[in-house]
Amino acid sequence: MSTPFYLFRSKRFAPLFGTQFLGAFNDNLYKNTLAVLLTFQAAEWTSISSALLAPLIGAVFIAPFFLFSGLSGEIADRLDKARLARIVKVWEIIMMIVAVAGFATHSFSTLLLVVFGMGMHSTLFGPIKYSIIPQHMQQGELIGANALIESGTFGAILLGTIAGGALAAIPNGGVIASSGALMVAMVGYLFSRYIPSAPPPQRAEPFAFGFWKHTMDAITLAYRDRLVFLAILAISWFWLYGALLLSQFPSLVKDLLMGSEETVTLILALFTLGIGVGSALCERLSHHHVRYGIVVAGGIGMAVAGVDFALGIGTFEPSGPLSQNIHFWRIVVDVTLLGIFGGLFSVPLYALVQERSAPEARSRIIAANNILNALFMVLGAVATMAILSGGYNIAWLFGMVALGTALVGTIIYKVRREK
CATH class of the missing domain: 1.20.1250.20 (MFS general substrate transporter like domains)
Structure with a gap:
């Protein structure tokens, strides 16, 4: 146990890492493919100025973090986190199917909806990811598990960004990228199936819905x-x-x-x-x-x-x-x-x-x-x-x-x- 890499052999960690890595990869593959296509082919997709498109994509992606993070944390504290992870991956698969249709039909509004949907995917999975680690890891494993998750997240960001830029430069790159992302999302769902159950602690107070609350x-x-x-x-x-x-x-x-x-x-x-x-x-x-x-x-x-x-x-x-x-x-x-x-x-x-x-x-x-x-x-x-x-x-x-x-x-x- 001198290095944290033994965790990759553990069912307590490896499925979670795979689920997280592939999800972060898909977020950045999709966002960068869309950003590059809109940067160089903006006139074919929308009348919005190309200078405004990158900030617009970033704002739409980050909006769910403000709107739904509190609610997602509340839900993750009340339900089994492993089950929630699988629901989130199904959501990601649906979003990638919509993305394929959006790229195939050159529908900018559809693609922007998917950006919001992928922001929702990250918003929902964030509390699950970091709160399930101490539930499945021993106290002495927290640093190692977080080190691997942090490394994997930035690695996925890099690979997704590079892949998105490369695919956007080829004919029908958007359809190819989103089709690939759909397959990645399916593999991510398979990983999530092996995350061990993580039931929530008992809570006395009843659930009360409200974004601001x-x-x-x-x-x-x-x-x-x-x-x-x-x-x-x-x-x-x-x-x-x-x-x-x-x-x-x-x-x-x-x-x-x-x-x-x-x-x-x-x-x-x-x-x-x-x-x-x-x-x-x-x-x-x-x-x-x-x-x-x-x-x-x-x-x-x-x-x-x-x-x-x-x-x-x-x-x-x-x-x-x-x-x-x-x-x-x-x-x-x-x-x-x-x-x-x-x-x-x-x-x-x-x-x-x-x-x-x-x-x-x-x-x-x-x-x-x-x-x-x-x-x-x-x-x-x-x-x-x-x-x-x-x-x-x-x-x-x-x-x-x-x-x-x-x-x-x-x-x-x-x-x-x-x-």
Whole structure:
């Protein structure tokens, strides 16, 4: 048990990992296929400006996190999570069937409906995924299980993004991509069939439906434990930072580095690989327990690598092939380190939230995490547009976010020392 990889041989974990990995892959395969097609063939699909399509897709995908996260957490705390996982996968299959029809008929409204539906898929599965881990894992396995889930999620994001871009470039790419996603969804359903039963704890209070009520209940539950709430804020900051990096990499490579699509893929791959390495390293350093010092180390490491990354892109000057430009390799190393320290930063925080949450409220607290993750990513996108429109460059933005990460990690450690 020196590494968490033995969990892949366990029925307690492997089916959940497969279900999660394939679902995250499909989300990004579908979204990126649609985004690339609309970017280069917008006139064939809609009269909406191509500049507005990417933000529109992102907004429609993230809307269910605000609308339904509280309700999904409430449901996951009341029903068997393994059964719910299978229902969610059936929903994903239905969405992919609709997607095939939407691409085949060039129906933009249908495809946008599927974007919302896939956002619903992620919204419903999030509380199930993270609350079922402590139900099936032993306490000493939480760090390892979260490390594998975190690595797998970013790996699926990368593979789905690359596959979506590649398929969108070929004739009938949308139909091919959605047909492939349908098959992936079916395989994901088969994985979900093997997730062991995870019945909920008994709860006395009756169910009362209400979107706003469930959202506020989830956030209130998370707020009751100061350390849990700060951990959720820190996780949300990590997703803000990650979303900022992932969204800016393509334009950064094209406009500043003068690189190609292959350069974007390289940087995305190294960032994702870094998160996987950092997650695995976190499991080894933690000795199967939440170590708050690792969060601080991850935050400071992200700050140092992030500031150097900002300085690197702020002073970069293209000169000859990128492969022969030492400043380019400085940026590549910084991106990889950002991923490694990001894994160290985020994995213990997820384990902390799971460990300190009461079993009967765990899914709702995870739902609160999803709500705040979505809120931070939206605020980050709005702030990015405002800052760049205000005359500040992207290097300045990256530098400020990097320094903020060190502050967040230090606050977590300080609060822990006070308890």
